[in-house]
Amino acid sequence: MIRGVRGATTVNENDELEIVEATEILLRKMIEENSIEAEMVASVFISVTEDITAVFPAKAMRFIDGWKYVPVMCMREIPVTDSLDKCIRVMMHVNTNSPQQNIQHIYLGDAVKLRPDLNTVDQS
Template sequence: MIRGVRGAVTVKENNETEIIEATRMLIRQMIQENNIEAEAVASVFISVTEELTAAFPAKAMRSLEGWTYVPVMCMREIPVEGSLPKCIRVMMHVNSDSPQHNISHIYLRDAVRLRPDLNASSTT
Protein backbone atom coordinates (compact mmCIF):
# COMPACT_ATOMS: atom_id res chain seq x y z
CA MET A 1 0.00 0.00 0.00
CA ILE A 2 1.25 3.49 -0.76
CA ARG A 3 0.48 6.08 1.91
CA GLY A 4 0.77 9.82 1.59
CA VAL A 5 2.75 11.47 4.36
CA ARG A 6 2.16 15.22 4.48
CA GLY A 7 4.16 18.00 6.00
CA ALA A 8 4.55 21.76 5.85
CA VAL A 9 6.76 24.45 7.32
CA THR A 10 7.09 28.20 6.93
CA VAL A 11 10.17 30.39 6.60
CA LYS A 12 10.65 34.03 7.53
CA GLU A 13 12.81 35.03 4.57
CA ASN A 14 13.25 34.06 0.94
CA ASN A 15 16.86 32.93 1.13
CA GLU A 16 18.54 29.67 0.19
CA THR A 17 19.89 28.82 3.63
CA GLU A 18 16.58 29.26 5.40
CA ILE A 19 14.60 27.36 2.74
CA ILE A 20 17.02 24.41 2.79
CA GLU A 21 17.32 24.28 6.59
CA ALA A 22 13.54 24.48 7.15
CA THR A 23 12.90 21.80 4.54
CA ARG A 24 15.58 19.55 6.02
CA MET A 25 14.08 19.96 9.52
CA LEU A 26 10.60 19.10 8.21
CA ILE A 27 11.72 16.08 6.20
CA ARG A 28 13.80 14.69 9.06
CA GLN A 29 10.83 14.92 11.40
CA MET A 30 8.54 13.28 8.83
CA ILE A 31 11.06 10.45 8.45
CA GLN A 32 11.59 10.01 12.17
CA GLU A 33 7.95 10.08 13.27
CA ASN A 34 6.87 7.66 10.53
CA ASN A 35 9.94 5.37 10.53
CA ILE A 36 10.47 6.00 6.82
CA GLU A 37 13.36 4.46 4.93
CA ALA A 38 14.39 5.90 1.57
CA GLU A 39 13.94 2.51 -0.15
CA ALA A 40 10.23 2.59 0.80
CA VAL A 41 9.60 6.00 -0.80
CA ALA A 42 8.08 5.97 -4.29
CA SER A 43 8.34 9.73 -4.83
CA VAL A 44 8.21 13.11 -3.12
CA PHE A 45 6.43 16.28 -4.22
CA ILE A 46 7.53 19.58 -2.71
CA SER A 47 5.64 22.80 -3.34
CA VAL A 48 6.50 26.35 -2.36
CA THR A 49 4.42 29.50 -2.32
CA GLU A 50 5.11 31.93 -5.13
CA GLU A 51 7.36 34.28 -3.13
CA LEU A 52 9.91 31.53 -2.37
CA THR A 53 12.32 31.66 -5.29
CA ALA A 54 15.79 31.50 -3.72
CA ALA A 55 16.30 27.71 -3.77
CA PHE A 56 14.91 24.34 -4.74
CA PRO A 57 13.86 22.76 -1.42
CA ALA A 58 14.64 19.31 -2.88
CA LYS A 59 18.27 20.18 -2.24
CA ALA A 60 17.56 19.49 1.46
CA MET A 61 16.51 15.92 0.69
CA ARG A 62 19.57 15.34 -1.47
CA SER A 63 21.77 16.12 1.54
CA LEU A 64 20.31 13.20 3.53
CA GLU A 65 22.31 10.00 3.41
CA GLY A 66 20.57 7.30 1.37
CA TRP A 67 18.08 9.63 -0.34
CA THR A 68 20.06 10.22 -3.56
CA TYR A 69 17.83 8.09 -5.81
CA VAL A 70 14.40 9.03 -4.43
CA PRO A 71 12.49 10.87 -7.19
CA VAL A 72 11.68 14.42 -6.04
CA MET A 73 9.74 17.12 -7.86
CA CYS A 74 9.48 20.78 -6.84
CA MET A 75 6.57 22.93 -7.92
CA ARG A 76 4.78 26.17 -7.16
CA GLU A 77 1.72 26.12 -4.91
CA ILE A 78 -1.53 27.58 -6.28
CA PRO A 79 -1.56 31.30 -5.29
CA VAL A 80 -4.94 31.37 -3.55
CA GLU A 81 -5.83 34.74 -2.07
CA GLY A 82 -5.36 34.75 1.71
CA SER A 83 -3.30 31.54 1.76
CA LEU A 84 -0.37 31.02 4.12
CA PRO A 85 2.72 32.84 2.75
CA LYS A 86 6.32 31.60 2.69
CA CYS A 87 5.21 28.00 3.03
CA ILE A 88 6.94 24.79 1.93
CA ARG A 89 4.71 21.73 1.61
CA VAL A 90 5.89 18.13 1.25
CA MET A 91 4.00 15.02 0.11
CA MET A 92 5.88 11.72 0.42
CA HIS A 93 4.44 8.64 -1.26
CA VAL A 94 5.60 5.82 1.00
CA ASN A 95 5.14 2.06 0.76
CA SER A 96 3.76 1.21 4.20
CA ASP A 97 1.68 -1.36 6.03
CA SER A 98 0.56 1.29 8.53
CA PRO A 99 -3.14 2.16 8.57
CA GLN A 100 -3.91 5.71 7.40
CA HIS A 101 -4.81 6.84 10.93
CA ASN A 102 -1.32 5.88 12.17
CA ILE A 103 0.49 8.17 9.72
CA SER A 104 1.94 11.27 11.41
CA HIS A 105 1.55 14.36 9.26
CA ILE A 106 3.94 17.10 10.35
CA TYR A 107 3.11 20.82 10.42
CA LEU A 108 5.75 23.16 11.82
CA ARG A 109 5.90 26.86 12.65
CA ASP A 110 3.03 28.86 11.15
CA ALA A 111 2.04 25.86 9.02
CA VAL A 112 0.20 24.38 12.01
CA ARG A 113 -2.66 26.64 10.84
CA LEU A 114 -3.07 24.50 7.73
CA ARG A 115 -4.33 21.50 9.69
CA PRO A 116 -5.37 22.50 13.21
CA ASP A 117 -7.10 19.12 13.53
CA LEU A 118 -3.64 17.49 13.46
CA ASN A 119 -2.15 19.52 16.30
CA ALA A 120 0.07 16.77 17.73
CA SER A 121 3.05 18.08 15.73
CA SER A 122 5.71 20.38 17.10
CA THR A 123 5.64 24.08 16.30
CA THR A 124 9.45 24.40 16.29
Protein backbone atom coordinates in the same frame (compact mmCIF):
# COMPACT_ATOMS: atom_id res chain seq x y z
CA MET B 1 0.16 0.02 -0.02
CA ILE B 2 1.21 3.57 -0.76
CA ARG B 3 0.23 6.23 1.77
CA GLY B 4 0.71 9.97 1.57
CA VAL B 5 2.67 11.55 4.38
CA ARG B 6 2.10 15.28 4.48
CA GLY B 7 4.16 18.04 5.95
CA ALA B 8 4.53 21.80 5.75
CA THR B 9 6.67 24.54 7.17
CA THR B 10 7.28 28.23 6.67
CA VAL B 11 10.30 30.50 6.35
CA ASN B 12 10.71 34.14 7.28
CA GLU B 13 12.73 35.14 4.23
CA ASN B 14 13.19 34.04 0.62
CA ASP B 15 16.74 32.99 1.46
CA GLU B 16 18.46 29.86 0.11
CA LEU B 17 20.00 28.78 3.40
CA GLU B 18 16.80 29.31 5.37
CA ILE B 19 14.66 27.46 2.80
CA VAL B 20 17.00 24.46 2.61
CA GLU B 21 17.40 24.31 6.40
CA ALA B 22 13.65 24.51 7.07
CA THR B 23 12.94 21.86 4.45
CA GLU B 24 15.60 19.53 5.85
CA ILE B 25 14.19 19.88 9.37
CA LEU B 26 10.70 19.11 8.05
CA LEU B 27 11.83 16.09 6.01
CA ARG B 28 13.83 14.64 8.90
CA LYS B 29 10.85 15.04 11.25
CA MET B 30 8.52 13.35 8.75
CA ILE B 31 11.02 10.49 8.35
CA GLU B 32 11.57 10.10 12.10
CA GLU B 33 7.93 10.25 13.20
CA ASN B 34 6.84 7.72 10.56
CA SER B 35 9.92 5.43 10.67
CA ILE B 36 10.47 5.94 6.94
CA GLU B 37 13.45 4.51 5.09
CA ALA B 38 14.42 5.75 1.63
CA GLU B 39 13.63 2.36 0.06
CA MET B 40 10.00 2.74 1.20
CA VAL B 41 9.52 6.01 -0.72
CA ALA B 42 8.03 6.03 -4.22
CA SER B 43 8.39 9.79 -4.70
CA VAL B 44 8.30 13.15 -2.97
CA PHE B 45 6.49 16.26 -4.20
CA ILE B 46 7.47 19.62 -2.71
CA SER B 47 5.44 22.73 -3.44
CA VAL B 48 6.19 26.32 -2.53
CA THR B 49 4.20 29.52 -2.50
CA GLU B 50 4.94 32.17 -5.14
CA ASP B 51 7.20 34.13 -2.77
CA ILE B 52 9.80 31.33 -2.53
CA THR B 53 12.19 31.59 -5.48
CA ALA B 54 15.72 31.51 -4.03
CA VAL B 55 16.28 27.74 -4.32
CA PHE B 56 14.59 24.42 -5.02
CA PRO B 57 13.75 23.13 -1.53
CA ALA B 58 14.39 19.58 -2.79
CA LYS B 59 18.08 20.42 -2.38
CA ALA B 60 17.57 19.60 1.31
CA MET B 61 17.15 15.91 0.50
CA ARG B 62 20.81 15.78 -0.63
CA PHE B 63 21.82 16.24 3.03
CA ILE B 64 19.98 13.13 4.21
CA ASP B 65 22.10 9.97 4.02
CA GLY B 66 20.66 7.25 1.80
CA TRP B 67 18.10 9.46 0.04
CA LYS B 68 20.14 10.15 -3.10
CA TYR B 69 17.97 8.02 -5.41
CA VAL B 70 14.53 9.03 -4.10
CA PRO B 71 12.66 10.86 -6.90
CA VAL B 72 11.74 14.37 -5.79
CA MET B 73 10.01 17.16 -7.68
CA CYS B 74 9.35 20.80 -6.84
CA MET B 75 6.37 22.80 -8.01
CA ARG B 76 4.54 26.04 -7.28
CA GLU B 77 1.45 26.09 -5.09
CA ILE B 78 -1.62 27.77 -6.55
CA PRO B 79 -1.85 31.44 -5.47
CA VAL B 80 -4.96 31.46 -3.28
CA THR B 81 -5.99 34.84 -1.88
CA ASP B 82 -5.07 35.27 1.81
CA SER B 83 -3.22 31.95 1.95
CA LEU B 84 -0.17 31.35 4.11
CA ASP B 85 2.96 33.16 2.85
CA LYS B 86 6.44 31.63 2.43
CA CYS B 87 5.12 28.10 2.84
CA ILE B 88 6.81 24.86 1.81
CA ARG B 89 4.57 21.79 1.55
CA VAL B 90 5.71 18.18 1.19
CA MET B 91 3.80 15.11 0.02
CA MET B 92 5.83 11.94 0.50
CA HIS B 93 4.45 8.78 -1.16
CA VAL B 94 5.46 5.90 1.13
CA ASN B 95 5.03 2.14 0.86
CA THR B 96 3.77 1.13 4.30
CA ASN B 97 1.39 -1.20 6.09
CA SER B 98 0.46 1.51 8.60
CA PRO B 99 -3.23 2.38 8.67
CA GLN B 100 -4.15 5.87 7.43
CA GLN B 101 -4.96 7.08 10.94
CA ASN B 102 -1.46 6.13 12.18
CA ILE B 103 0.38 8.34 9.70
CA GLN B 104 1.97 11.33 11.43
CA HIS B 105 1.59 14.48 9.31
CA ILE B 106 4.07 17.17 10.33
CA TYR B 107 3.35 20.91 10.39
CA LEU B 108 6.03 23.29 11.62
CA GLY B 109 6.34 27.06 11.99
CA ASP B 110 3.29 29.03 10.90
CA ALA B 111 2.15 25.98 8.90
CA VAL B 112 0.58 24.56 12.08
CA LYS B 113 -2.38 26.79 11.12
CA LEU B 114 -3.02 24.68 8.01
CA ARG B 115 -4.18 21.50 9.76
CA PRO B 116 -4.26 21.87 13.55
CA ASP B 117 -6.45 18.77 13.66
CA LEU B 118 -3.60 16.64 12.26
CA ASN B 119 -0.69 18.24 14.08
CA THR B 120 -0.18 15.89 17.01
CA VAL B 121 3.63 15.77 16.93
CA ASP B 122 5.88 17.92 19.10
CA GLN B 123 7.54 20.62 16.95
CA SER B 124 10.89 20.49 18.74
